[in-house]
Amino acid sequence: MQNCLRGTTFVVAKAALVAALWLGVMPTVGQAQAYKAPRTADGKPDLNGIWEALNTANWDIQDHAARMGPMVALGAAFSVPAGLGVVEGNEIPYLPAAVAKKKENSEHWLTADPEIKCYLPGVPRATYMPYPFQIFQTPQYILMAYEFAGASRTIYMNSNQKSPNDTWMGWSVGHWDGDTLVVDVTSFNDQTWFDRAGNFHSDALHVVERYTPISPDALDYEVTIEDQKVFSRPWKMRMPLYRRLEKNAQLLEYKCVEFAEELMYGPLRKQSSK
């Protein structure tokens, strides 16, 4: 994956440059909708395509300096890159009781992060993991297929159907607000995290995502996080998402269960057997 990512950095970086120019011109995307996206047959902005975040939010959604990775043997190849946070104002308003839990998560990242076990990553983390995802847009359903873990979610447009149960990827109901796709996500379990830094939520999590085209090859992605059991007030993350421009871009399999089995089941292997 790392190679794959490196190989595409130039293309993505170019898109990033274009987007950065756009963002520079329009710091408040929501207010000044200068860009008019191409339309689908039903007149909605066309979000179809393969997209990817280009940031280090999966390491830590807050500001963080570079630091050594968890494995000595991997040296510089798998250490932690620095990153500007994606949290608005950089502060996450944890309730006092939740601060300790975040710290504990962070300290026990390697055993506690659901990513390590190849669990479904939840929303919004799935969006900014360092893997592409693809949007299939129709008037009734929007399917988001993520390369990581083969995760996916179905967004029911303008639906009042309730979730039949709690889930890893949430229950997504969408509608259009002008040129913005708004997705209201509920019915989460309390098992997923926001990043490898141990930022977490409870099963009271309520996520509102806003996807707004800002150029042919970039979306503005804004997420509001609300969880009264963990946070004292709603807070926001924001980042651009870039189109994968390779002519032959396609999602490949990253069915990572087999990469986690030794870790998860190794102690239960028959001792004499290899």
Added chain:
Amino acid sequence: MSHRFLASMSALPVVIAIALLAPVRAAGQVQSAAEATPTVKTWTVPRTPDGQPDLQGIWSNGTLTPLERPRELAGKQFFTEQEAAEYEKRVLEHNNADRRDNQDAEADVALAYNNFWYDRGTKIVPTRRTSLIVDPPDGRIPPLTPEAHKREAARAEARHGRGAADSWEDRNLGERCLTRGAPKLPGGYNNNFLILQGPGYVAILQEMIHEVRVIPLDGRPHVSQNIRQWLGDSRGHWEGNTLVVDTTDFRDEIRSNAFNCCGGAGANLHLVERFTRVDNDTINYQYTVDDPTTFTRPWTVAVPLTKTPGPIYEYACHEGNYGMVGILSGARAEEKAAEEAAKTGPR
């Protein structure tokens, strides 16, 4: 709904589940006679805005028809209407996991998933064929090639001395939550599919283990053989009103998939699927398995996809795989008990 088990109170949740999940069909609607007969009514295939036949929506391939024709039905390609009804009744009774007529512990554990969890459908395929395999005519997976026999023997040899659960690698791909394969055969539950069509793509979400198949329609070549995938690499095109999907680049390990569509085919599998919408509620679906290093001839399966209201459920397989921990722990505990018994036993 005249089946006896449905009348019992304990089956009430099943009735509800079936009412919720069963394909919606207008009463009295004639089911299309599938493979041979194209629709003759005035129905015309709906189209997407860009003119493709519209396959979109949530579909189920649940059916009581077995993949292979049971031996006792050799020579019988189709049921009569009455035979079909009797067969369905028999299968439903046999599958009824709410039975507790044999009350020893082992039988009880084997029925741990009671009927509430199952959603196989209640009918055989509308053609009343006795197998999903339509070719060869005997409804059976064709014989293996000599090469495949040799390979199987070598594999059995390599497994010699291993237990059923020495490691997770001794368990099948489905139990490990790695894949249920593409295409996914009808099974006990979660037989649902969401099909969406975007510009240049068809996406098929298989509810079972949330596997998404992305099928580009732009004529691009397959990825190189260096990239082998559990679901292969699919490319699609339209032949008239039929979506034809060509898939290669499978991983060889799909052979060991107990839930496999393709009966032990491996890396050389060339899969060709055909989707044809024949009425509002039905897609005629066929796939052909061609792996000359495994089978003496290609073979073809036909199973209709029937519209179902949904929604698609999240099947988080790996995340809830307590079964794997249980299987491995159980095997280790048995070994330990056997060791203890050997120490103290013969005295």
